[in-house]
Amino acid sequence: MPQPTPGNEPAAARLLPQAAAYTRRVRKPPNTDPVPTRELLAVLMRALPALVRSAPGIVSLMGLMVVVQGLTPAATILLGKWTVDGITRVAAGGEANLTLLALAWAGTALVAQLTAVASTLLQGYATDHFTVQTVTSLMRKMQALPGLDVVEDPRFHDDVETLQMGARNRPLNLTATLLGLLRGVVGVLGVAGALVSVGWWVPLVVVLGMLPLARKQMQLYELGWSMTIQRTQEARELAYDQRVSMRHEYAKEVRLYDLMPYLTGRYVQKALDYQRVMRGLRNKQVLGVLPAQLLALAVTAGLFAHAVARAGQGELTAGTVVLVTGALAQVREGLGSITEFLGMGTQHLRWFQKYFAFLDARPNVALPEAPRPLPKRLDLTLEDVSFGYAEGKPVLEGVSLHIPEGQVVAIVGENGAGKTTLVKLLLRFYDPTAGRILVGGPGEATDLRDLDLTAWRAQIAAVFQDFARFEWTLRENVLLGRPEDDAKLAQAVRTSGLEGILPRLEDGLNTRIGQAFGGVDLSGGQWQKLATARALYRDARVLILDEPTAALDPRSETEVFAAFAALARGRTTLLITHRLGSVLMADRILVMKSGRLIEDGTHLELLAQGGEYAELWRLQAGQYVEGEAACGTWEAVEVGQ
Template sequence: MPRPRLRDETKPDTAGLLKILWRTLPELWRSSPLLVTLLGLMALIGGVIPAVTLLISKWAVDGVSEVAAGGETNLALLAGAWAGAALLGQLTGVARQVLQGYAADNFTVQTSRRLMDKMNDLPGLEVLEDPRFHDDIQILQMGAPRRPLNLTATILGLLATAVSLLSVAGVLLTVGWWVPLVVVLGMIPLTLTQMRLYELGWSMTIQNTQASRELNYFQKAALNHGYAKEIRLYGLMPYLTHEYTERTLDYQRTMRGVRNKQLIGVLPAQILALAVTAGVFAYAVWQAQLGNLTPGAVVLVIGALSQVRGQLQELADSLGVGSEHLHWFGKYYEFLDAVPSVAVPAEPLPLPQRFDLTLDGVTFGYQGHAPVIENLSLHIPQGQTVAIVGENGAGKSTLVKLLLRFYDPSQGRILLGGAGEQVDLRDVDPQAWRSQVAAVFQDYARFEWDVRQNVLLGQEEDAPRLQYAADASGLTAMLPRLESGMNTRIGQAYGGVDLSGGQWQKLVTARALYRDARVLILDEPTAALDPRSEAEVFRTFAELSRGRTAVLVTHRLGSVRMADRIIVMNAGRITEDGTHEELLAAGGEYAELWALQARQYSESRDWLEREPDPASLLSSD
């Protein structure tokens, strides 16, 4: 199955944008049916009012002229009608603004929810770890709070403007059948030019997404608490400031060129539109001098020309801005329609009774790269504790991702179950499988919530189970040192406390234990810990893994003797398989790594015990 792509290098043409609009309108209506219906009605009323006002103004001017000539006209009625139309326009505008805000809020929530639901429907990591994803998801994240709102306003504005343009153009028919046709045709080039320039602006947005993301990264690094120590220690701020400034100036030069092109490109069309307007106005004055038009008709032409020009300008702006919003929704639908490589089967098979894990000729490589794991076969019986060791880059963490079905093998199978009941992991629901697995990763998530939420991770609280997880992980012992115990907020960004590496380790272990899973995985969990904390974690792991299938991934061998079995990986292949004693006796790679790390620990201990003279450490010898 092909890997999903979020980025489509071809831009939608006009037909494509209309398809996107046709898909978006029902979603907008479904988000707030009553509000959208009322807003459409108000847009229609608001669109007709300018034409009605122009006609009333014409009748009023002609009425004044008639009264001046000795005739009779009910000027009070005309004045009242004009005021009533103006008031109705004001009330409609205010009500539309209020209701539009409500409808846009609902549409925004619906759009953001669908993005989050789609993210939940991506069982694997292949999209999230694709570099192209980061540009596209930045566009989606930045646009989600405002694009639905803006598109709602744009669609309703377009409706009102189109109705107003048609009604005002219709009023110009009183001057001559050809007048509205000439006025509209003379302004169409300006409308099309402005739309093309908006297209250019969107194209530059897409092309510069990575550049702007990198630019923002330098600013983030300069202001982020997590980088503060290194920045101050190594005097990094001048470099960050220089890079941010240079990249910003380069980005601004690019965008300045776009803006200049927009300004220059629109001038010829502006001149043509102005010439057409001036010509029609001159014609109306000439006809009035000949007695073919009344003073009211001249006033009508002046007002109508101004309104048509303004409405076409507004129409062009709305179409241009609307096309930009539709481009965003195009990416939104690309994301919603993405078919993941790791997919939920149409008819998932039930989980087997036994949880033996079998890798059968598994090969896997990340997109565009050589295989990380090649033709790997491995059987882990239910209840066995297996340590997978090897140097960095051996493929250990990739193996864990495959076991968790964050990726599917490009070749081979991963089977679950005992003899006679084995099922391919691709044939079971990923969520059903993962509900039976608890894992502690090296790069575990540090949510800036309170301790309780960090353990529960959205699950309902079960007090006895929470107490067990806290006791077994050592979390209970550290709670008295926290101001509010389980309710202590973590993270300085929200006024909470920072936890040490060891404290975090206890918390994420409690998180894993709260699930009470049948399979326990530790993926390099002690990489950032000192040897004493590391030994404590492994002791806890040994106690907790009894009766469970347990997989420990590490490149540090200090505490792997507690495993029933040790697998040595090198360059994506299994090179050794046995107990600690068997592998030492074999004298292979494991024995070599064991001797090397044991010597390092021994030398460190001897060095500390000798307590050397600090001056000797500074000698040139």
């Protein structure tokens, strides 16, 4: 029987913490302690009903086929015994219905073949249903996470990769393992029952003599899984170096800086270190299992010798010796298969432990039990709002402000000032750690945490700095699942500047984009225009622009800001930008520094104050002046030549 090989699990990093663990702020090292059997049994008791619910009729029929398969070896062994004994009687002048025995043996073989085919077919059907149910549950759970507190948790990335990769094969593997385990148990019990004809104690001795081997093999599977967890960092680094050397997004830098020799050297060195650890573990596996294998062999050989000796004395028939020979081999093979399936099942159940813990995770951002409807006015009020991502320094501290509906507000400040975090709180991707955010006009203001979150977000359109690049068609990227309105779509495409690239695309808006599926690759500026078209298409009362023109050339930037200026009329607009020239479209400018709101006013008012904004404006204006002076100097030099 093949031994378990550690280190071959795809990106299986750590046991997922239990429910709500993603929301904790304390990092812990990976847990490599063996999982208590009772925990795995609890996971199994939850996975089994899920499997049955996915296709109850198919699973029931599949179980019946497996039981028949499991009993077939015992029936074959007994038929072999009866056939040998019958031949012996006929040779001695007696009688035996050998034809009936031959037909029975052929019928048993036919049943075994048919049930094997039927079981494989049914397993495929059941797995299809189980996989869809598992993946759908993951997607629905993601839908039920209204905030980013889980998604942006650093510990989540390894876990979601494990869940995503495992969702394609773990339901199949667990189904196959459970069927194999059931088949093995039924087979061992059936064959062991056949050995009772030799002596009541024989099945007991066989099982007890082989249990140490089964136990040792289980320990090796557990050790292999634990080593997989411990060495996950190294395995991921190896995979990352491979990805950097082969993926298109790294290709330019890899070639420009001639990184391949460096990457190859890194990979080889890390691979050798990784293999050295794995080699030691595999050697330990082989040496550790030998004593138990010798014990099992001794028990098998002893029972065989006992049966032969009794047959020589006339106490057992030749058919019984054949039965013992076949049964011992079947029990040994059956226990080995059970052990293998238990070991593999443990690994699959560990994945499902992650899966169920993820389904049970309770985020900090929770939907209200009785959500309140949106107020008529969508004024925004922050009352002494503070927020921190971790136990360290808060990102926002004591921010208070009021934004009437329809006002265009620019938020400026250095990197890390808290601008984007403020937007995340307004979108309720996170909840404040102190203070509150109110939505609504006088007399109707409601805490954002009490509002219908879907209705609130439906009133917001946004162009994020790190917008999503969906590798769908252009049309699907603009619509984002909403019903298509030809007039609105045409206006969004035209106003965003996306219209300019359509003549170069054979299928126009139906062109597939992105390299993953052989689509057309867009430039950074073209992607930015596409992201802008999404926001323009959405009929929203609040518009959020987070560095919306970062990848655009000056001409395109001017065109897009003109579009935004038109779109912003009558809408609450929040513009986050480092380019202070673009804030002139704003009715009001908020200046943030180190998580605090330090200035609030119009462009002219803030310049007159001579504070942080005036300093930032002076610095940026100085860069343009210096740049123009440098260009003039260069031109003078060229003319002099």
